[in-house]
Amino acid sequence: MRLHNASDKPEVLDLLITGVTVVHTKPELQVIENAVIGIRGSRIIFVTTAQNAYVNNAKRTIDLHGHMVLPGFINVHTHTILTMVRGVAEDMGFAPAYTPGVPHGHEVTPEEAVALARLGALEAMLFGSTTINDSYVHAELTLPAMADIGLRTYACGRIHDVDFSRVHLGEWRHDDKIGERTLAEALALHSKWHGSRDGRIGVHLTPHATDTCSKHLLRQVSDHCELHNSIVTTHLSQSVMENQRVQARDGCSPCELLEQVGLLGPRLIAAHGMYMSDSDIHRAGRAKMNLAHVPKGNATGGRIAPSRAMQNAGIRLTLATDNMHADMIEVMRWALNLGRIQVGCIDDSWQPADMLRMATFNGAHAMGLGDQIGTLEAGKLADLVCVDMNRPHLVPCINPLGNLVHTGQGSDVAMVIVHGEIVVEKGRATRVDQDTILINAQRAANALWQRARTQI
Ligand SMILES: [Zn+2]
Incomplete structure (x- = not known):
């Protein structure tokens, strides 16, 4: 100093x-x-x-x-709009996009997206996050709307070529046109916003997951990331179903797929990883991948990511709330305790300082901002x-x-x-009226839930 x-x-x-x-x-x-x-x-x-x-x-x-x-805490993986399903979806399925009976991204109007994203961003900021890395629908509107609240805001729409209107029904229909559209939207967002407002806004390309993106689309994303030297964020091995689908489609594991298309490396922030095999954990460690560890969200779904083995293998652990809450202090506590459960004891390498490092220092480096924050x-x-x-x-x-x-x-x-x-x-x-944000978000969620219930 x-x-x-x-x-x-x-x-x-x-x-x-x-x-x-x-x-x-x-x-x-x-x-x-x-x-x-x-x-x-x-x-x-x-x-x-x-x-x-x-x-x-x-x-x-x-x-x-x-x-x-x-x-400030760096929440490397979140979906602020998914505040719309909090208190309900946690008890239904491992992720809202795959869960029937809840509102889904393709059903969210632009106005509802902005109202809910501002709520999630407000919650994150009030609870001490200074940087969030968000991905969901209508990012062209939610990105500036979240940044207006005051956060250092990174966001991107979901890049995918599966038809998301069918996934929660158990149907994976890949469509090249969807892939072309979502990738083009993400690239347009990047060229318009990345580095704007004195660097307080950024865009990282965000292919949704290995089962919702074809190998062809992931390779395209990889090429663009190489071109722009960009960080890329995705979900990785967050369910047995994802592993099985990729195995059936491409004959490999999700981690192997990311390696084959050139995405597995130090510029990748992969969320969850609960269902990575031991060999995939070592593969990701050798590649110096960043894991967005979501201990509270994963535990809510009944699963613990093997965070100790991942760290030992060389994966850089960062922390994230994912969705439905934004308290990074609580996430540090969950990461600490779940890591100790894995080894059955208290040891010197898994202490509160290690959790703080994941929530700040490691997150900054994973985001490519280690020399700045x-x-x-x-x-x-x-x-x-x-x-x-x-x-x-x-x-x-x-x-x-x-x-x-x-x-x-x-x-x-x-x-x-x-x-x-x-x-x-x-x-x-200091910048916004909190009460208005809460009222607008509740109104948006009411409308979404009303529509979701009439579809059942
Ligand atoms: Zn996620």
């Missing part, structure tokens, strides 16, 4: 945060008590102890004694989260990170800063 001391030329800061405990991993755990954080524009100027910093040289100074400051250091973008530790479930506080991971909640987040801008203050969004 570069200390900002008396020999440096004093320059006016936009924001000075004082009195906090800074906790981050880079990649080893770093803790700074009674820290001050200086921010100018979008960047962190210094993170240091109080005696090393200019405390009277900022346009705004906020004393946050009793708060812990972390890098994921740690709290001079020169990096000011994406950070302040957690109010003066809550009954967080007192007494001997080890702040231990408290956060074991008993913390997303609602403990008091302030969120993205790109140097305060987007959540005193637990409320």
Whole structure:
């Protein structure tokens, strides 16, 4: 860390945060008590102890004694619109797209998509995510609508060539025209939005899954990713059915398929992986694939991804909520506990600091943003989260990170800063009217559920 001391030329800061405990991993755990954080524009100027910093040289100074400051959480895999099925779909099937009796993406109108995406993005931001990587329908509208709330927003529509209006009925009909259309839409989204709004918006190509994309389409996606040096996100081995379908269609496993088309590598963020074989886990590890680990969502479906074996094989673990909730603090806790269940003990390599690394540092690197976000250091973008530790479930506080991971909640987040801008203050969004977002999302979900029920 570069200390900002008396020999440096004093320059006016936009924001000075004082009195906090800074906790981050880079990649080893770093803790700074009674820290001050200086921010100018979008960047962190210094993170240091109080005696090393200019405390009277900022346009705004906020004393946050009793708060812990972390890098913003990076939720590498989510579908904000799927807030529409929360509280119901968790108890029905492993993923809403494959589950009959719930609203589906092809049924969502543009207005409903925007209303629900803004709800999901708001929830994520209030709970401490500063970056999300989203994929679902109507991305050309939901991407800017989510970014307007204040998040660093990456999004893409679902690329697929299966007819999604039939999948929940158990029919996989591949249609080249659907593939051409969804890929063209994703590429148009990329050329229009990637890197816009000072880099606060990005587009990663997102083929939906190995069973909903043909080998031909996946190869096309791979070619475009190579051309644009782009990150790609997909679902991987999230069900026995997916494994069986790919085996029957292409004569290989989903992981082998991704390798054959050139997608398996360090630019791939693959979600779930619960049904990867041991040989596929080693294949993905050798390729240095990133796993979007979804421990809470997977456990809700009755399955645990072999996260310990994956890490040991060389797969980089990152964390994600997937859908129906957006609390990355809860996800860290689920990842910690489910990892321990796999080995039946507590060990030094699976501790709260390791979960924080997955939720921040690893996520940033998987997203290709490791030199910009994921740690709290001079020169990096000011994406950070302040957690109010003066809550009954967080007192007494001997080890702040231990408290956060074991008993913390997303609602403990008091302030969120993205790109140097305060987007959540005193637990409320600063850019948008939260009540309106909630009302519009409830209205959209009511309409979708009403239509879904009349179709049964
Ligand atoms: Zn997903």
